[in-house]
Amino acid sequence: DTEVTQTPKHLVMGMTNKKSLKCEQHMGHRAMYWYKQKAKKPPELMFVYSYEKLSINESVPSRFSPECPNSSLLNLHLHALQPEDSALYLCASSPLAGAYNEQFFGPGTRLTVL
Amino acid sequence: AQSVSQHNHHVILSEAASLELGCNYSYGGTVNLFWYVQYPGQHLQLLLKYFSGDPLVKGIKGFEAEFIKSKFSFNLRKPSVQWSDTAEYFCAVNAGKSTFGDGTTLTVKP
Numbered sequence: 001d002t003e004v005t006q007t008p009k010h011l012v013m014g015m016t017n018k019k020s021l022k023c024e025q026h027m028g029h030r031a032m033y034w035y036k037q038k039a040k041k042p043p044e045l046m047f048v049y050s051y052e053k054l055s056i057n058e059s060v061p062s063r064f065s066p067e068c069p070n071s072s073l074l075n076l077h078l079h080a081l082q083p084e085d086s087a088l089y090l091c092a093s094s095p096l097a098g099a100y101n102e103q104f105f106g107p108g109t110r111l112t113v114l
Numbered sequence: 115a116q117s118v119s120q121h122n123h124h125v126i127l128s129e130a131a132s133l134e135l136g137c138n139y140s141y142g143g144t145v146n147l148f149w150y151v152q153y154p155g156q157h158l159q160l161l162l163k164y165f166s167g168d169p170l171v172k173g174i175k176g177f178e179a180e181f182i183k184s185k186f187s188f189n190l191r192k193p194s195v196q197w198s199d200t201a202e203y204f205c206a207v208n209a210g211k212s213t214f215g216d217g218t219t220l221t222v223k224p
Contacts, residue, residue, distance in 0.1 A: 004157075033212075040202075040217070040219075041216065041217070042204055042214035042215060042216055042217050043158070043204075043214050044214075045211060045212060045213075048211065056211055090157075090158070092158075098208075098210060100146060100165060100208075101208075102148060102160045102163055103160075103212065104160075105150075105157045105158040105159070106157060107156070107157040108157065
């Protein structure tokens with residue numbers, strides 16, 4: 001299995017809602033990532049987990065809360081988002097964190113905040 | 115801090131034309147270099163990567179890239195493009211974490 005899966009594919013939420021994005025991989029990778037991608041823009045790194053521990057937080061607002069329950073799962077909890085947070089949220093994994101690893105990307109969750 | 119610059123924002127070619135997409139990076143130390151492709155409606159996929167060794171690397175679907183250290187460049191090439199190569203192409207560097215260029219939209223006319 002060489003896939004990274006993400007659910008849901010689409011999500012529409014109000015600014016007062018609480019929702020979660022889920023990501024799963026079964027490649028035995030020990031690093032997982034969350035990226036945000038706006039239309040026609042590159043992915044922007046949000047968080048990096050290495051061995052289930054948060055290793056990089058790119059100064060992301062606290063309304064985004066990541067969680068790594070185990071080595072295969074990565075969640076992104078959303079609360080009190082703003083319309084400008086509407087974007088494609090990508091999950092990725094790699095064998096290890098660090099420079100010598102290509103990343104495998106999921107299809108993303110397209111989030112719309114009303 | 116590392117940065118990546120892709121010079122071509124939108125490239126339009128006819129089928130069978132040759133392709134070269136520019137990528138320059140800025141970083142004082144050793145970096146690893148990647149090209150990713152995002153086909154319409156699909157997820158990001160790795161085209162090719164360079165870590166060390168032969169500076170000319172070959173990837174999937176006939177793509178290749180050349181690392182020129184003195185120019186801080188890692189340009190992507192393909193001798194003859196096909197309509198199915200229409201996609202968004204991202205150059206990325208990784209010196210501990212990945213930084214992506216702004217991307218180049220390639221449109222291949224049949």
